[in-house]
Amino acid sequence: MEVLRLPLSASQKGRLISAGYTSIASLSSISPSQLALELKISETEVLEILKIVSDGSRLESPGSSCTIVHGSQNAWDMLQEEKTLVRITTSCADLDDILGGGISCKEVTEIGGVPGIGKTQLGIQLAVNVQIPSDYGGLGGKAIYIDTEGSFMVERALQIAEACSADMVEYSCLYRKGSQACEVKRQPKDFLENIFYFRVCSYTEQIALVNYLEKFITEHKDVKVVIVDSVTFHFRQDFDDMALRTRLLSGMALKLMKLARKFSVAVVLLNQVTTKYSDGSFHLALALGDSWSHASTNRIILHWNGNERYAYIDKSPSLKSASAPYSVTAKGIRNSASNNKRIKHT
Amino acid sequence: MGALKSLKQEYAIIDSIFLQFCASHGIFSVEDFLVHDVYMLVASTEQLANSDRLKQGINQILSIIETYHQPWMNGLVLLEDREQNKHCLSTGCESFDMLLQGGLHEGHVTELVGPSSSGKTQVCFQFASNVAMKLGGVVFLDSGNSFSPTRMQQIVTHISGSAENKINGILQQAMRNIECHAVFDVYALLNVLHQQKLKLKSQTGYQVRLIIVDSISSLIAPILGGSNAHGHALMVSVGYLLKELADRHNIAVVVTNHMVGGEGGTLKPALGESWKNIPHVRLQLSQDHARNVYAVQILRHPYMASGRNANFMIP
Numbered sequence: 001m002e003v004l005r006l007p008l009s010a011s012q013k014g015r016l017i018s019a020g021y022t023s024i025a026s027l028s029s030i031s032p033s034q035l036a037l038e039l040k041i042s043e044t045e046v047l048e049i050l051k052i053v054s055d056g057s058r059l060e061s062p063g064s065s066c067t068i069v070h071g072s073q074n075a076w077d078m079l080q081e082e083k084t085l086v087r088i089t090t091s092c093a094d095l096d097d098i099l100g101g102g103i104s105c106k107e108v109t110e111i112g113g114v115p116g117i118g119k120t121q122l123g124i125q126l127a128v129n130v131q132i133p134s135d136y137g138g139l140g141g142k143a144i145y146i147d148t149e150g151s152f153m154v155e156r157a158l159q160i161a162e163a164c165s166a167d168m169v170e171y172s173c174l175y176r177k178g179s180q181a182c183e184v185k186r187q188p189k190d191f192l193e194n195i196f197y198f199r200v201c202s203y204t205e206q207i208a209l210v211n212y213l214e215k216f217i218t219e220h221k222d223v224k225v226v227i228v229d230s231v232t233f234h235f236r237q238d239f240d241d242m243a244l245r246t247r248l249l250s251g252m253a254l255k256l257m258k259l260a261r262k263f264s265v266a267v268v269l270l271n272q273v274t275t276k277y278s279d280g281s282f283h284l285a286l287a288l289g290d291s292w293s294h295a296s297t298n299r300i301i302l303h304w305n306g307n308e309r310y311a312y313i314d315k316s317p318s319l320k321s322a323s324a325p326y327s328v329t330a331k332g333i334r335n336s337a338s339n340n341k342r343i344k345h346t
Numbered sequence: 347m348g349a350l351k352s353l354k355q356e357y358a359i360i361d362s363i364f365l366q367f368c369a370s371h372g373i374f375s376v377e378d379f380l381v382h383d384v385y386m387l388v389a390s391t392e393q394l395a396n397s398d399r400l401k402q403g404i405n406q407i408l409s410i411i412e413t414y415h416q417p418w419m420n421g422l423v424l425l426e427d428r429e430q431n432k433h434c435l436s437t438g439c440e441s442f443d444m445l446l447q448g449g450l451h452e453g454h455v456t457e458l459v460g461p462s463s464s465g466k467t468q469v470c471f472q473f474a475s476n477v478a479m480k481l482g483g484v485v486f487l488d489s490g491n492s493f494s495p496t497r498m499q500q501i502v503t504h505i506s507g508s509a510e511n512k513i514n515g516i517l518q519q520a521m522r523n524i525e526c527h528a529v530f531d532v533y534a535l536l537n538v539l540h541q542q543k544l545k546l547k548s549q550t551g552y553q554v555r556l557i558i559v560d561s562i563s564s565l566i567a568p569i570l571g572g573s574n575a576h577g578h579a580l581m582v583s584v585g586y587l588l589k590e591l592a593d594r595h596n597i598a599v600v601v602t603n604h605m606v607g608g609e610g611g612t613l614k615p616a617l618g619e620s621w622k623n624i625p626h627v628r629l630q631l632s633q634d635h636a637r638n639v640y641a642v643q644i645l646r647h648p649y650m651a652s653g654r655n656a657n658f659m660i661p
Contacts, residue, residue: 004583005540007533010576020375072538075478075486076521079495107491243571251568254489258530261491290606291616293462294564297491315463317471318494 003027006052015039016049027053086139088130088225088266090122091164092333094324095311099300105139105224105266108256108295110231112271112286113302117309118328119270120151122302123227125333126268127195128160130225136168141224142194144216146209148233152197161191163331196223203234207248210255217263226259230270232287246291253295269296286314308336357406363396364403379407428453431596435555438476438505441656442469445642446627450556450598454648455588455624459603459615460631465640466602467492468660469631470558473600475501478523479516482555486526487538489564493526504661532565532580539587546595554597557588561602563616570617578620585624601625615645622646 003016019038021027027035032050036043073081087102096102103109103126113119127145132138145152165188196216200206217223239245260267276285284303286292293299299315305325312323325336371387373379384404391400419427434448443449450456450473458466474484475498486493502520529535545552559565562584569577592599603621608614615621615628622628628645643655 004576004579005533005536007531013576020377072485072525072527074522075493075495075498075524075526076518078493078526079499079521082495247568247571250564254530254564254568257489257491258528261528261530290461290604290613291563291567294490294561294567294604299463317467317492318497 008049008052012041012045012049015041086134086137088126088139089132089137090326090333091125091129091167092324092326092335094335095326095333098311098313098319098322098324100319103225103266103268105264106260107297108253108260108267108269109298109300110269110271110286110296111300111302112273114273114284114304117302117304118326118333119302120229121156121328122333123229123268123270124152124157124160126225126266127227128157128164128191128332130266131191131194132164132168136171139224141222142196142220144196144198144213144223144226146198146200146206146226146228148200148206148228149230150199151229154192157192157195158188159330160332161188164188164191167331196220200234203248206231206234207252210252210259213259214255214262217259217265221263223263223265225266225268226256227268228270230272232272236272236287246289249288249292249295253292256295257297273301357410359399359403359406364400367391367394367400367403376407376411380411384408433596435473435477435481435598437473439469439472439658441658442642445644445654445656447650450600451627452555452596452598453592454626455585455592455599455601456627456629457601457603457615457625458629458631459605459645460633461605461613464631464633465660466631467560470560470600470602471498471501472660473556474498474524474558475505475520477556478502479505479520482523482553484524484556484558485542485554486524487529487535487557487559488526489529489535489559489561491528492560495521498524501661529565532569532584535559535562535565535584536580536587539584539591543587543591543595546591554595557591557597557599559588559599559601561604563603566617566621581617581621582624585621589624 003013003021006013008016016027016039027050032043032046035050036046039046085105087096087100087104089096089102090099111119111122123145127143130139130141130143133140198209200209213226235245235249256267256269259265272287273284274287275282284301286299286301293315296315297317298313298319301312301314303310303312308325309327310323310325313319313321326333327336328334368374368379371382371390373382387404388401391397391404394400432451432453434446434451436449437443437446458469460466470486471494474486478484479502498521499517502517506516527538529538542554542557546554566577566581566584569580571577588599588601591597604616605613606616615630625646627647630643630645632641632643633639634641639657639659641655641657644650644652646652
């Protein structure tokens with residue numbers, strides 16, 4: 001039943017099958033008006049169906065002689081490509097170390113923690129750091145910040161941008177003594193110009209925005225990071241139908257994954273925590289349940305350890321499980337100021 | 347196969363009179379024909395004038411249908427096929443090989459179930475590296491952007507056991523054997539699997555030994571449940587397509603699944619009861635954080651008792 005394989009709605013598939021069109025080949029020779037009469041639907045709908053069918057049959061043509069199927073790559077090419085990817089620094093050297101250099105593009109990273117640990121601060125820091133020009137080791141891209149809780153403060157972003165600008169001036173003074181020394185290339189206001197801010201107030205708006213992002217990023221090709229703060233807020237309260245919530249969340253997760261891969265952007269999801277009871281003890285786990293664990297490539301949990309803030313890598317296909325301390329200062333996220341800056345590898 | 351009208355061009359016996367006769371019995375497509383009782387149909391032609399022609403038409407359709415079903419096999423043929431064609435793929439991890447009595451069987455669909463961060467993707471990387479290095483082509487279908495070439499490189503280096511600078515040739519060969527597709531919805535998955543099927547049929551040099559889908563539950567979760575049942579239909583058709591690829595082309599298939607909450611707070615595999623019977627082998631992975639070892643337990647196997655378990659480490 002090849003018609004089942006096509007991305008059509010259930011009622012359209014039902015009509016096609018009951019009229020006897022079960023294979024793609026049988027639809028190739030019929031005219032749209034005749035099909036419209038038989039299926040008793042409008043001709044525009046028939047044209048849409050035929051377009052999807054022709055896309056499907058185009059993929060089926062065994063035209064490629066090499067072993068690479070349409071849309072795939074072999075691992076060797078991917079390895080070579082990966083070596084050239086630049087990561088987004090978090091401005092904290094320890095954190096960058098355990099992340100293998102920073103937040104990587106083409107992946108979805110989920111960061112969760114208790115309230116007040118610095119998630120929004122980290123989000124704003126990443127939105128500023130992605131704009132560091134490439135001669136300073138950054139990506140030189142723009143950022144999309146999706147705010148669901150209303151916790152984005154423009155004054156704080158300006159403060160972090162000023163600190164970043166000052167850091168860049170210091171860097172150029174130290175390392176590039178010469179004609180370009182100490183030149184201030186980026187004003188803090190330029191940083192704010194390159195952050196696209198969206199405020200969503202309900203879960204439908206959130207899903208609509210994720211659907212719209214693909215078009216937006218096609219138009220603004222230099223967007224390199226999408227930060228959602230926080231992705232759980234609208235899904236945690238007032239949801240009666242849990243099955244619907246799972247479906248919506250997994251659909252949204254797949255769309256974000258596709259966005260990350262297709263446009264080579266880093267997607268950062270900030271999440272809240274909840275307590276779980278297992279093996280006789282309570283421990284912190286990220287909200288939205290086990291089924292959400294597939295939504296992200298990497299998961300980082302931020303927690304308190306005594307008086308210090310720690311980041312711990314909970315799940316990653318390529319990074320080792322490790323934790324590192326960091327601190328939130330007036331300048332943004334920086335290295336922890338304490339004396340034992342040991343990075344613990346578990 | 348589809349509407350009877352489409353057969354009109356090829357077979358002259360199926361003309362408009364025959365089609366009218368079928369329409370009078372409510373038969374418009376080949377499926378309708380199969381559902382009807384053929385003897386009744388033949389009996390009803392007796393009363394009509396051109397009954398011989400109509401009977402010939404019925405026979406013609408029956409012979410067309412004959413060409414579409416699978417050939418009969420007996421137990422001896424199946425055993426020979428098993429011994430000659432369906433080998434065991436070593437997984438590269440001794441405890442896994444011992445647990446599965448040889449490794450991954452070609453022709454079987456193996457499912458790895460486990461909570462988050464229990465090692466499913468790492469185990470898939472391990473399987474892929476070992477098979478790519480020693481045995482043949484691997485197709486990796488990735489729905490979570492988790493395929494990491496650097497990690498694969500580390501694992502291949504670890505398996506080959508030689509120093510990093512000496513293994514460049516082996517590494518390149520092994521990595522070229524792995525094809526990675528990014529699929530983000532179930533229709534894309536069906537397309538890719540269908541393309542693989544066509545390529546395996548048409549190209550003689552193309553050989554795949556292992557297909558990994560990581561993870562199939564994140565692709566199926568958005569369509570399962572809700573008011574329409576075609577989510578279940580798509581899930582089952584994916585399962586059957588994987589089984590067909592495994593059986594016809596002697597490929598081992600590995601899929602990963604996650605766990606959801608069941609009754610009493612225990613975890614159970616996702617995707618529900620309909621999916622339970624599709625994989626041949628189900629393995630449950632878990633991680634013991636305190637000792638940093640991973641455990642694998644057999645949930646379901648065609649000929650081994652469930653409950654057998656083993657421990658393993660991930661390099």
